[in-house]
Amino acid sequence: ETGVTQTPRHLVMGMTNKKSLKCEQHLGHNAMYWYKQSAKKPLELMFVYSLEERVENNSVPSRFSPECPNSSHLFLHLHTLQPEDSALYLCASSQDGVGGHQETQYFGPGTRLLVL
Amino acid sequence: DQQVKQNSPSLSVQEGRISILNCDYTNSMFDYFLWYKKYPAEGPTFLISISSIKDKNEDGRFTVFLNKSAKHLSLHIVPSQPGDSAVYFCAASAQGGSEKLVFGKGTKLTVNP
16 A cells, blocks of 8 residues: 555544544655645644654644554544544654655545544 | 635636646745645645746646746646546645645646537
């Protein structure tokens, strides 16, 4: 498998459920990201991990909990979500090189989440 | 306030003609710009990028133009093909910060046969 993969592709959960989204990158990158895409809104950056350390958390509610066990895997643990959290959740990865920021991010296909 | 703006939510062109997608930004610290293409039920796919030291970058049918004084960039697709029908996102980043990309809302391009 190549590129960035995400599972599951679709998820329906109740507000009291606990679920996890998984992302795996096969590109040898060292930075990974979670984005949220809601209807008619720009992509919103949620979390950034570089070399398995979280470097940014954009004021995301604690009901979203990321985990990055190694540079190839990224999880987003979900707990007591709200209906307004329904969205497309996208994972991306990039190579965080020297001088850093001008690195292209490569996206997975996303998980379409519906919270009932 | 949105730092990256794509003011046209949709664009429709005939096959074989030029498609021009526009993007404006407000943050003068942005120095790297990217275009992504997104098909339904898929994640965004990187298309082309440009650094602020350039004003044009070309890759096959795709050309990105950057006008720093106007804080404006555009993506030209020539000739347009039906397979180009997708949502196109403009994104920008600033040196010295994190790896953060700021995205526009996207423009839905429809290329009619």
